[in-house]
Amino acid sequence: MQHERSAGALSNTSLARRAWDIRRKAVRMGEVQGQGYVGQALGVADVLAVSYFHALNYRPADPEWEGRDRFLLSIGHYAIALYAALIEAGILPEAELETYGADDSRLPMSGMAAYTPGMEITGGSLGQGLGIGVGMAMGLKAKGNPAFVYNLMSDGELGEGSTWEAAMAAAHHKLSNLICIVDFNDQQADGKSTETLSAEPVHDKWAAFGWHVQRVDGNDIDALVAAFDTARNLQDDRPRAIVCDTVMCKGVPFLEAREITHFVRVEADEWQKALSVLDETKPE
Amino acid sequence: MTIQHRYDPHRKWEPRQPGTGGGKTSAMIASLAAEGYDAVPAPFGHALVEEAKKNGRIVGLTADLAKYTDLHVFAKAFPDRFYQMGMAEQVMVSAAAGMAREGFIPFATTYAVFASRRAYDFIAMAIAEEYLPVKIVCALPGLTTGYGPSHQATEDLAIFRGLPNLTIVDPCDAIDVAQAVPAITAHPGPVYMRLLRGNVPSVIHRHCPDYRFELGKAKLLRDGTDALIIASGFMTMRALDAAVAMEKDGTSVAVLHCPTIKPLDTRTILAEAGKGGRLVVTAENHTVVGGLGEAVASTLLTNGVTPQFRMIGLPDRFLDAGALPSLHDRYGISTEAIIRQVRGWL
Numbered sequence: 281m282q283h284e285r286s287a288g289a290l291s292n293t294s295l296a297r298r299a300w301d302i303r304r305k306a307v308r309m310g311e312v313q314g315q316g317y318v319g320q321a322l323g324v325a326d327v328l329a330v331s332y333f334h335a336l337n338y339r340p341a342d343p344e345w346e347g348r349d350r351f352l353l354s355i356g357h358y359a360i361a362l363y364a365a366l367i368e369a370g371i372l373p374e375a376e377l378e379t380y381g382a383d384d385s386r387l388p389m390s391g392m393a394a395y396t397p398g399m400e401i402t403g404g405s406l407g408q409g410l411g412i413g414v415g416m417a418m419g420l421k422a423k424g425n426p427a428f429v430y431n432l433m434s435d436g437e438l439g440e441g442s443t444w445e446a447a448m449a450a451a452h453h454k455l456s457n458l459i460c461i462v463d464f465n466d467q468q469a470d471g472k473s474t475e476t477l478s479a480e481p482v483h484d485k486w487a488a489f490g491w492h493v494q495r496v497d498g499n500d501i502d503a504l505v506a507a508f509d510t511a512r513n514l515q516d517d518r519p520r521a522i523v524c525d526t527v528m529c530k531g532v533p534f535l536e537a538r539e540i541t542h543f544v545r546v547e548a549d550e551w552q553k554a555l556s557v558l559d560e561t562k563p564e
Numbered sequence: 565m566t567i568q569h570r571y572d573p574h575r576k577w578e579p580r581q582p583g584t585g586g587g588k589t590s591a592m593i594a595s596l597a598a599e600g601y602d603a604v605p606a607p608f609g610h611a612l613v614e615e616a617k618k619n620g621r622i623v624g625l626t627a628d629l630a631k632y633t634d635l636h637v638f639a640k641a642f643p644d645r646f647y648q649m650g651m652a653e654q655v656m657v658s659a660a661a662g663m664a665r666e667g668f669i670p671f672a673t674t675y676a677v678f679a680s681r682r683a684y685d686f687i688a689m690a691i692a693e694e695y696l697p698v699k700i701v702c703a704l705p706g707l708t709t710g711y712g713p714s715h716q717a718t719e720d721l722a723i724f725r726g727l728p729n730l731t732i733v734d735p736c737d738a739i740d741v742a743q744a745v746p747a748i749t750a751h752p753g754p755v756y757m758r759l760l761r762g763n764v765p766s767v768i769h770r771h772c773p774d775y776r777f778e779l780g781k782a783k784l785l786r787d788g789t790d791a792l793i794i795a796s797g798f799m800t801m802r803a804l805d806a807a808v809a810m811e812k813d814g815t816s817v818a819v820l821h822c823p824t825i826k827p828l829d830t831r832t833i834l835a836e837a838g839k840g841g842r843l844v845v846t847a848e849n850h851t852v853v854g855g856l857g858e859a860v861a862s863t864l865l866t867n868g869v870t871p872q873f874r875m876i877g878l879p880d881r882f883l884d885a886g887a888l889p890s891l892h893d894r895y896g897i898s899t900e901a902i903i904r905q906v907r908g909w910l
Contacts, residue, residue, distance in 0.1 A: 392693075393694060394693075394694065400665070401665075401690070401694075402689055402690070402693055402694060404689070405685055405688075405689045407654075408658055408685075408686060408689060408690055410658075411654060411655040411657075411658025411659055411661075411662070411686065411690070412658045412659070412661050412662040412665070412690055413662060414655060414658065414659045414662060415658060415659030415660060415661055415662020415663040415664075415665070415666070415670075416662035416663070416665055416666055417662070418647060418659060418662070418663060419662060419663040419665070419666025419667070419668055420666060422623070422644075422645075422663075422666075422668070423666065423667070441654070442654040442655060442658070442686070445652035445654050445655035446655045446658065446659075448650070448652065448655075449649055449650070449652065449655045449659065452650070453647070
């Protein structure tokens with residue numbers, strides 16, 4: 281089955297349901313392993329829903345299909361979120377969710393290309409995804425392949441110099457087929473990103489590096505749909521950045537209210553509680 | 565803490581009279597060989613062009629050093645397959661990884677210091693861990709410039725030897741470089757190759773006309789009964805010259821050329837070193853820490869082969885700036901220094 285997606289392929293209500301499903305699967309994986317970057321997963325679920333059920337071209341049964349849009353997870357620790365999206369997209373079977381983080385699982389806690397169908401690159405050493413995306417976008421152009429390369433990175437990765445080497449290269453080589461999504465949740469390992477090493481003004485930085493930039497509410501499905509459509513349909517040769525302001529733990533209010541840190545601690549009895557909260561807010 | 569000055573901060577500087585000291589600085593690779601050998605211009609660039617004519621998957625990337633890594637020859641022949649990435653080694657190797665993911669065979673060039681020290685994590689995670697067919701080809705290996713530690717990649721082999729999946733090549737001369745290009749292209753995984761650029765001497769064929777480069781193979785270039793020198797890179801040409809010179813005074817020296825540093829041809833090394841009765845010496849254009857010498861030593865010891873063993877290589881320190889010929893002599897890797905050391909050990 282080939283997903284040929286264009287604007288309005290799914291109603292935005294359905295996309296909200298997809299995001300909800302991604303959140304629920306991520307929390308389930310957190311429960312299985314008793315840990316995981318579930319705060320990030322809940323925050324980025326809407327971005328992933330719009331990516332996989334509105335923007336991306338792919339064939340669930342053929343994750344290496346040459347015509348697919350490439351989705352790179354630069355932030356390897358967000359794997360729990362991407363696995364949820366890949367399961368939701370039919371690329372991974374749902375039953376595999378129960379193996380998250382276990383020995384010999386195809387779903388290790390940090391995303392690696394060699395382990396998982398649909399995982400394009402090995403992330404985790406932060407600041408590498410965009411540069412690899414540059415090379416893939418150059419390669420696609422050289423082959424005359426019209427696919428897009430999406431790189432999902434975090435605001436923390438804006439501190440890596442390699443991100444800006446890649447940003448310069450993308451503009452210089454006119455990589456209009458490269459879309460960089462920045463999950464701006466204002467958290468990194470040691471605290472708030474804006475207080476650790478501020479990347480602001482983020483919009484102006486990308487623009488100064490020669491990119492088309494949009495900054496949107498990353499938990500607003502309508503805004504994300506519009507931003508992805510703009511990024512895909514833009515008729516110039518700039519690479520495209522979508523900076524998504526997201527809320528960690530979005531969708532589970534008692535976790536949202538918790539003092540948010542990079543690694544949100546969830547007690548053993550709270551996984552079920554989180555699932556119950558989600559179940560109460562299930563979209564149609 | 566005291567800074568280790570290379571100068572005496574209290575001494576008054578007096579200008580040296582012109583022509584009274586110090587050798588001529590030379591970054592010319594042709595000068596690595598003794599006089600009388602032919603030199604071949606840009607063997608890497610021309611070999612890559614020949615290979616690229618047959619193989620449409622080959623692309624070239626550089627980090628602002630096309631002219632200094634002979635990749636300009638390829639860029640001129642295939643402008644559409646050449647990517648100038650600017651002075652940005654991290655994105656160059658990352659982009660090479662991305663292009664490899666899209667089915668290309670990228671040749672990425674820079675200086676050995678920058679690939680090994682600056683881009684290491686990107687080579688490790690984006691290329692080696694993924695076993696992608698990226699060929700990282702780097703000029704100025706070891707002590708091949710007098711510009712000091714910023715450009716002298718004296719520990720590149722030590723850095724890269726610890727990296728799983730990576731094949732490491734240290735060719736000797738123009739023939740070796742040219743023949744290594746199709747061999748590393750055919751290899752399915754990542755390769756780091758030390759490059760001799762510009763006018764590169766052709767030495768091995770003068771001594772051993774039948775020699776051919778084979779990836780993963782060490783080759784005995786001449787036999788001898790008193791000592792066996794196991795060498796890589798341009799140290800092989802010097803070992804050959806040293807062997808010829810020593811033959812004249814009755815010392816018989818064998819030379820085993822070992823251009824693939826990893827995986828090491830342990831079978832040939834053990835067979836030659838295990839013959840017994842010979843001093844075994846390694847010779848490398850690299851620090852004695854973590855290079856060919858230690859790789860051979862560990863092979864011998866773990867296999868119970870224990871000849872008299874010595875290592876010729878650069879000392880474990882940041883080296884001086886200066887003129888290449890005098891630096892090579894100072895650090896014991898000139899032909900004369902090889903002769904001196906081997907004689908002393910025999």
